[in-house]
Amino acid sequence: MSQNQLIPGMGAGEMLVDNISKGFGLGPLRKQVLCNCSFTLEKRKLTVLIGPSGCGKSTLVNVLAGYETLDGGKIQIDGQPINGPGVDRLVVFQETALFPWMTTFENVSYGPQVQRKLSKEVYTHETMKLLELVGLKDFKDKYPSQLSGGMQRRAELVRAMINQPKVMLMDEPFRGLDAMTRALMQEYYVRLFEEHQGTNLFVTSELEEAIFLADKLLILTNRPARVKKVIEVNLPRPRQFSMLTSKEYQTCKQEALELLHEEAMKSFAAGAVNAADFLEACSQMGQDQAVPTCTGEDDAKQ
Amino acid sequence: MATGSKQGFNWVKLKKQVFSRTTYRGILAIIVFTVLWEMCSRLQVPIVGNVPPPSSVLKALGQQLVSKSYWASWLDSYVRILTGFAIAQVFGIPLGLLLGVNKKARDLIYPVFEIMRPIPPLAWVPIAVIFWPTTELSMMFVTFLGAFFTVVLNIVGGARSIDVRYIRAAHSLGSTRADIFWKVMLPATLPSIVVGMTVGMGITWAVVVAAEMIASRSGLGFLTWQSYVAGVYPLIVIGMMSIGVAGYISSAMIRLIGRRITPWLRTY
Numbered sequence: 001m002s003q004n005q006l007i008p009g010m011g012a013g014e015m016l017v018d019n020i021s022k023g024f025g026l027g028p029l030r031k032q033v034l035c036n037c038s039f040t041l042e043k044r045k046l047t048v049l050i051g052p053s054g055c056g057k058s059t060l061v062n063v064l065a066g067y068e069t070l071d072g073g074k075i076q077i078d079g080q081p082i083n084g085p086g087v088d089r090l091v092v093f094q095e096t097a098l099f100p101w102m103t104t105f106e107n108v109s110y111g112p113q114v115q116r117k118l119s120k121e122v123y124t125h126e127t128m129k130l131l132e133l134v135g136l137k138d139f140k141d142k143y144p145s146q147l148s149g150g151m152q153r154r155a156e157l158v159r160a161m162i163n164q165p166k167v168m169l170m171d172e173p174f175r176g177l178d179a180m181t182r183a184l185m186q187e188y189y190v191r192l193f194e195e196h197q198g199t200n201l202f203v204t205s206e207l208e209e210a211i212f213l214a215d216k217l218l219i220l221t222n223r224p225a226r227v228k229k230v231i232e233v234n235l236p237r238p239r240q241f242s243m244l245t246s247k248e249y250q251t252c253k254q255e256a257l258e259l260l261h262e263e264a265m266k267s268f269a270a271g272a273v274n275a276a277d278f279l280e281a282c283s284q285m286g287q288d289q290a291v292p293t294c295t296g297e298d299d300a301k302q
Numbered sequence: 303m304a305t306g307s308k309q310g311f312n313w314v315k316l317k318k319q320v321f322s323r324t325t326y327r328g329i330l331a332i333i334v335f336t337v338l339w340e341m342c343s344r345l346q347v348p349i350v351g352n353v354p355p356p357s358s359v360l361k362a363l364g365q366q367l368v369s370k371s372y373w374a375s376w377l378d379s380y381v382r383i384l385t386g387f388a389i390a391q392v393f394g395i396p397l398g399l400l401l402g403v404n405k406k407a408r409d410l411i412y413p414v415f416e417i418m419r420p421i422p423p424l425a426w427v428p429i430a431v432i433f434w435p436t437t438e439l440s441m442m443f444v445t446f447l448g449a450f451f452t453v454v455l456n457i458v459g460g461a462r463s464i465d466v467r468y469i470r471a472a473h474s475l476g477s478t479r480a481d482i483f484w485k486v487m488l489p490a491t492l493p494s495i496v497v498g499m500t501v502g503m504g505i506t507w508a509v510v511v512a513a514e515m516i517a518s519r520s521g522l523g524f525l526t527w528q529s530y531v532a533g534v535y536p537l538i539v540i541g542m543m544s545i546g547v548a549g550y551i552s553s554a555m556i557r558l559i560g561r562r563i564t565p566w567l568r569t570y
Contacts, residue, residue, distance in 0.1 A: 065470070065474060066474075067470050067473075084473075085470065085473040085474045086474065086476075087474065087475065087476040089474070090474050090475070091470070091471070091474060093467055093471070095467070097465075097467040097468060097470070097471040099468060099471075099472075099485075099486065099489070099490075100566050101489035101490065101492070101564070101566050102489075102566075110472075110475055110485070111475040111476055114472075114475060114476055114477045114478065114481045114485070115475075115476040143565075143566040144566075145566065159475075163475065163476070
């Protein structure tokens with residue numbers, strides 16, 4: 001990388017997730033959220049993760065980002081084990097996490113500013129370039145509360161991109177946007193990805209969005225979550241909304257739907273009992289998570 | 303730190319705000335109130351009629367406004383307020399942040415703090431008078447206490463309720479611990495600091511006036527009490543109104559500062 005130019009997606013890396021598990025709560029209330037979950041995020045590919053609601057997608061993202069410690073298994077980026085949160089894996093959250101007390105410009109340039117690797121002129125230039133790319137140049141001095149939902153998402157996207165993370169983790173980033181904005185954001189995002197080709201993990205619970213974006217679709221099981229099936233999406237790039245009527249898309253969707261339906265049914269059946277237990281376990285959470293077992297109880301069932 | 307968009311001063315907006323219906327209504331309300339008050343006194347309405355009427359208050363006010371001792375009372379009260387208040391900020395803000403951010407410090411300090419907090423500042427007057435070498439210092443100390451606990455509590459609350467997403471995002475983006483404190487935790491707590499200051503300033507005036515009545519020989523509180531003892535009734539009313547105006551000026555100053563340091567909260 002030359003010192004004077006940041007090319008988003010340039011430092012793309014490969015993330016290996018090997019047999020990880022994670023649970024919350026203590027003693028009999030302990031609930032396994034992830035169990036023996038393995039997958040790979042291929043370099044320069046957009047991997048989409050989809051699963052029934054409440055299956056542990058957000059926990060998975062938190063673990064990958066390094067916000068939560070693992071109970072077992074390992075996560076590596078380009079062969080290096082991860083250790084806590086880092087600039088190599090940036091998260092775009094479900095709700096906006098832009099700092100309300102900073103302007104758009106200050107938010108986007110925050111990463112380079114605190115990493116102190118680039119001179120102010122360089123990162124100012126890069127920030128402006130990216131803001132222009134996502135159409136926020138005129139809003140650079142506005143606070144997040146003055147931006148619309150879609151603008152906030154774009155600002156957050158470039159706040160992550162400017163740091164050239166090896167992996168971008170998108171945790172249901174378009175949830176809560178209205179249908180029109182959402183479609184626009186999907187188009188925006190897929191263009192950005194196709195231009196810069198970073199390694200992306202995109203978590204969603206919307207199948208249509210998932211297939212439209214994905215190179216590879218990971219379908220998660222009901223909690224405790226693991227990868228049930230990997231579907232390769234062979235739609236050509238650049239992606240167009242018109243592809244949503246193509247035959248490949250339909251085949252893909254059909255296959256995914258069946259798998260998801262199966263999991264959703266399980267989730268529904270287990271729902272009432274699980275929900276009660278889970279809430280109870282959550283209330284005990286955050287104290288100590290030191291029981292590093294991912295017992296065979298779930299394996300025994302199958 | 304945050305810098306908003308810089309524009310020239312908006313005179314049109316100010317003009318519209320000053321010459322608005324709200325202003326006229328306000329003036330009307332004050333006039334009606336004064337007339338009613340005067341009538342109560344003239345018509346010898348029981349109880350309320352004993353309050354000196356505006357006419358005699360205004361006459362006395364004319365004398366006071368040119369008297370040196372009246373303004374000395376203002377000055378004395380303000381010195382006590384501002385010193386006590388400023389010291390409360392100097393100690394309260396860092397302590398509040400420390401308690402909000404650091405669990406160990408919270409576990410160690412909070413219990414003592416929680417016992418001291420419910421003691422009304424005025425209950426400290428006797429011991430303060432014994433403890434401090436001069437009355438002036440004991441007044442300031444009591445004033446300090448009035449603001450201190452409110453400020454600390456507000457900041458602790460504010461610092462503890464910072465959304466974890468902000469901290470996580472800051473971590474991920476490569477912040478050092480110092481960055482997280484100065485660029486995330488401090489600005490995120492600023493609104494609570496402003497609230498603490500606003501409430502603290504109100505309490506400070508209540509405390510200083512009462513303390514002056516009990517233990518001091520100067521200040522607006524003393525002026526009011528002294529007028530009662532000496533039987534100069536119009537002066538009591540002047541004392542009360544002066545305290546009201548002084549308190550209003552102080553709150554207005556805090557509001558102004560508050561708006562300055564949290565520009566992102568007044569965006570629409």
